Every structure is written in structure tokens, then in C-alpha cells.
Amino acid sequence: MTPADQAALMAIGEAVDIRPGTNLFRQGDPGTHVFLVESGVVRISHDLPDGKRQVLAFRWAEDVFGMASDGRYRNNADALDRGRVMRFHTEQLQGLLLARPRLQHRFLLKATAEIPLQQHRIILMSKYDVVTKVVAFLLECCSNGQCFDPVTQVLKLPMSRPDIADYMGVATESVSRALGVLERRKIIHRHDMHHLAIDMKRLRECGRL
Amino acid sequence: MTPADQAALMAIGEAVDIRPGTNLFRQGDPGTHVFLVESGVVRISHDLPDGKRQVLAFRWAEDVFGMASDGRYRNNADALDRGRVMRFHTEQLQGLLLARPRLQHRFLLKATAEIPLQQHRIILMSKYDVVTKVVAFLLECCSNGQCFDPVTQVLKLPMSRPDIADYMGVATESVSRALGVLERRKIIHRHDMHHLAIDMKRLRECGRL
DNA sequence: CGAACAGTTGAAGACGATCAATCTGAGTGG
């Protein structure tokens, strides 16, 4: 992508400041915009008819979200942290992409890069036990400079236990128990609910999938 | 996509005939081509270190597969049925897409359309019981004209029970039992292992997710 | 004809969900 592409993209974008609790859209809303995270964390979730909820993704800096199907959003998007996202009118963005093949190609790569990630998640959900799921979740967070400080080895989790549980498709209690197991094994240490000291080497050993 | 785009695409493609057992690529192979199914069914699967296997998708007519990550295929692709696929050299295809924005846009739409499907699968795998998973699988197959005959109401399954089980993330035995339950409820009738008579109305009722 | 494999069915055991109780920490008002 050229700097000109980057500039053209920003020219049609609109900045939105977010803070914990900010709702960007809900499932069923008309899908007018596509979003790009600049900073902060956004939770993508889906409510099921029986009241259960699935967290489908956490979106960090550089991530795109808000692609509609049949003109409507299929999921909810809520901010978990202070930050800023850019939003683009769908039609305007589409026009820009058609006019700028290299920019469109960047979006195509982003979209295809999503697929293996989702596949990894499918494997995780269907084949592994709760502890392994939580380990995988922690590894995913640690790979994110935004919430893991490699110096102090402390991970800051912006999401609640139910968020983690609904992301991994397990019960909240199971997440607690899994963290308990990891703490007893000296792989993590809970400073408080949202701050974990992590022994990366051991954690990675656990995560050999 | 214009007819010219279509023609240009076919011009760089190479037809490959497939039959049950044909392997198109294995995980770890250099990712030289992208594939497009013309007819038949292709199973996309991933082998895990512990010997387990996850079936990630069945690809039918019009479906694309074979996008590599870091230059390598991450999954296996095997034909389950007679048919034909087109394959395109990755670099050649990329060049064509950059030259033809509307064609590239079609690929972008295809890629983004995959994401909600995968999300649906994640929800299915994590929240529902075995019977519901099998029902969802059957509904998915039925929505495919290629293997479901709406007149006779007979579904022809090209894949084996282990394939179905590994696709839904359950044990082979559980698939058998789920089919038994559905048969006892008169929702399906097993003509033979690969041919099911289906009461679509009742099946859809079961599938209210 | 026999062997190997796919599918089905039965019995036992393990894992995680659920329900219920307790604990912790942050914010509030006395």
C-alpha cells in the first residue's frame, strides 16, 4: 500500500473515540460502516436465541471489523477499553477499493489472514480441554504488545471472566478453575483479577498444540 | 465481474480432474496454487500432532480453497467425489487481481463471506449438543443442490462417518447415535450409509438455533 | 473364502456444566 492509498483511506474515515462500554453496533443493525481499530480493544459477540452469548473475537490495533451480511451486522461490537477506531462508509470504502487495487489487495490479505485464525479457533474449541483453551487464550493475549509487558512479564486483561469464558466456549467457573490449575503449576500468578504475571517459557510449553 | 474478467481468470487456470482419494495438497507443502471447485467435493482437513484430525470444511462447486500462510498450505485437501477443480498459480492470480479490480472485489467478497460461516461453526461447536450439530450438518448439506434431491427428499453424503465426526468435532460413535435418535424421531430414514431420506420440515424445526 | 474396514450398539468412566455458597475488591455513605 502506498502512502497515497493510506492518505486516501484516512480521508474518507471518521474517527470515533471509545471507552469501556461504548457500543459501536448491535446485531441486526443496518451495516453502514466498516471499522478499523487504532487503539483500544473491541469485543465482537453474538447473542443466541436461548440467551447464551458467544464472543467471536477481540479486535486490537490494526484489526478490521464490522463487515455486514445482507446489509446487516450479524454481531455486536463493544469497546472494552479506552481508545479510538476509524469508521468508513461501506459504499465509499468499496468505491475507494475499486479505484485503488493495491489498497483493495491489502484488505483481501487481511480477510484471508482471518481464515486460518478462525480455523485455529475451531480446532481449539473442538479438540482441547479447558486448561488448554485458557492457555491458548493467554498466549494469544501475550502475543499482543498492547496488553503484555515483556519486561515485567505482566499481562493486563481488559476483559472480564465471562468474556473469556464466552470467547472460549466454556463456563465462567471453568475459566477460574483453569487459572487455578495454572497458578498451582506456577505457570501464572494472579496479581489481581486483571493482572497476571506469566512464566512465558512454561506457558508456551503448555500450549504445544 | 465482467465476462472479460471471467475469461481472463479461466485463461490462467488449469483444470484438474479429481476422483475419490485424489490429494490436491498436504499441510506443509509449498503453497503454489489457489483452487476453485467446478464440480465434486473436496475435504479440507488438518492433522494435529497427537494424531487427531479436524475436518475444517467441505468445498463444493464455486468454492475457493488453497490459500497459503507464509508460503505453505496449512491444511490437506482431498477429493471425496468425482469432479473437476481449476487451479491458479498464486503469483499469476495476484497479478490478474491487481489488474482487474472488479475481479479482485469478487474474491474479497468471497473471503469476507467465509467469515460469518466460520463464526457460525464456532458457535455450533461450542454451544450445542451432538444431535444439534448433526442436524446443522445435514441442513448444510441439504442446502447444497449438488447432493440433495428436493423431489425424492434424499440426501447423498459423499463423506464417511469419521469425516462427519471430525467436521463437527465429536466422536464417530456419537454421529451414529445422533443419526439413530433422528431416525427414531422419524426425521430421517437411513436408506443406506450414504443415502438419507429427510423430512425437511421437521429437520428445520430441529435446527432452530 | 477370509480379512480388513466402516458402521452401529452397549457399558463404563471422565470431563465440564450447573447450582449453590463463599470470597474479594471497589465504591459509598456514615
Add this chain to the structure above:
DNA sequence: CCACTCAGATTGATCGTCTTCAACTGTTCG
């Protein structure tokens, strides 16, 4: 400053579902 409150997190006990192991059936292929 300290008790109080409320929500989120943790821990414990029970129960149900699905996996696992094993036996048996039916089919295909050398």
C-alpha cells in the same frame, strides 16, 4: 477511617453428556 453493599470471581458438590473401550454386524476386496 471504617463498615456496608454489590458485582465479579472463586471454590465446592452434584449431575448429565459425550468419549472411550469393546463387541458385533455388514460390506468390500484380495
